[in-house]
Amino acid sequence: MTKLSVNINKLATLRNSRGGNMPNLIKSANDIESFGAQGITIHPRPDERHIRYQDAYDLKEVVTTEYNIEGNPIPKFVDMVLAIKPTQVTLVPDAEDAVTSNAGWDTIKHKDFLADVIKTFKENGIRTSIFVDPDVEMVKGAAETGTDRIELYTESFAQEFSKGKEKESIQPFMDAAVMANELGLGINAGHDLNLDNIQFFKSHIPNLLEVSIGHALICESIYLGLENVVNMYLHRLK
Numbered sequence: 001m002t003k004l005s006v007n008i009n010k011l012a013t014l015r016n017s018r019g020g021n022m023p024n025l026i027k028s029a030n031d032i033e034s035f036g037a038q039g040i041t042i043h044p045r046p047d048e049r050h051i052r053y054q055d056a057y058d059l060k061e062v063v064t065t066e067y068n069i070e071g072n073p074i075p076k077f078v079d080m081v082l083a084i085k086p087t088q089v090t091l092v093p094d095a096e097d098a099v100t101s102n103a104g105w106d107t108i109k110h111k112d113f114l115a116d117v118i119k120t121f122k123e124n125g126i127r128t129s130i131f132v133d134p135d136v137e138m139v140k141g142a143a144e145t146g147t148d149r150i151e152l153y154t155e156s157f158a159q160e161f162s163k164g165k166e167k168e169s170i171q172p173f174m175d176a177a178v179m180a181n182e183l184g185l186g187i188n189a190g191h192d193l194n195l196d197n198i199q200f201f202k203s204h205i206p207n208l209l210e211v212s213i214g215h216a217l218i219c220e221s222i223y224l225g226l227e228n229v230v231n232m233y234l235h236r237l238k
């Protein structure tokens with residue numbers, strides 16, 4: 001079964017735009033879980049442009065499904081995750097000024113660093129995932145770090161799929177997934193997944209454990225409603 005983890009970053013963007021507490025992230029997370037989502041994902045960035053570090057602590061108290069915190073493992077992030085102990089931490093090599101996540105880890109160049117931080121999280125009972133491009137060498141490198149899972153960075157898939165290049169869009173991801181399965185790595189995926197492309201992606205990736213979806217899901221919900229969209233994703237992930 002592929003679990004749906006809803007990334008609520010963009011609800012925080014909307015909340016922050018007026019300086020108040022609407023939408024209320026705690027209520028939204030509870031509602032999203034009640035609609036059937038199997039996880040909540042957040043990505044607190046150093047500039048707290050959307051999810052604030054305090055949100056991460058507050059959500060820990062209320063999330064009853066899987067709680068996934070994404071981010072670049074700078075010391076402040078590592079300390080926060082160790083204090084919160086979410087279900088999963090996903091390590092993303094984001095530059096502080098990145099508009100959004102735009103690359104996977106070079107798991108060969110950063111092997112020792114990743115192995116060290118992963119060891120720390122695993123010793124604290126936190127499942128680990130590394131954000132990687134669909135590159136079999138990077139998948140092999142990820143296995144060397146001791147991570148539990150990888151998260152396939154799916155922007156390139158979404159871009160090519162939207163141009164009608166379905167076979168070209170999915171092949172690198174199928175190759176990476178085969179390698180991950182051979183190495184015993186769990187497979188997550190995320191970034192730019194949406195209602196149009198999710199079913200095709202899911203049907204081609206063996207043993208896909210989790211997708212984390214945020215930007216498109218929140219935008220689609222403006223037209224179709226949040227409960228309806230969550231259930232549309234769940235239906236497509238069956």
Ligand SMILES: CC(=O)[C@@H](O)[C@H](O)COP(=O)(O)O
Pocket residue numbers: 007009010042043070092099100101131190191214215
């Ligand atoms: C790692 C990943 O792909 C998501 O966390 C994405 O970066 C969302 O971040 P923003 O909501 O800041 O675009």
Ligand SMILES: NCC(=O)COP(=O)(O)O
Pocket residue numbers: 007041070151189190191192193212213214215216217
């Ligand atoms: N890890 C991907 C994620 O959490 C959401 O990415 P997006 O759907 O906002 O592009």
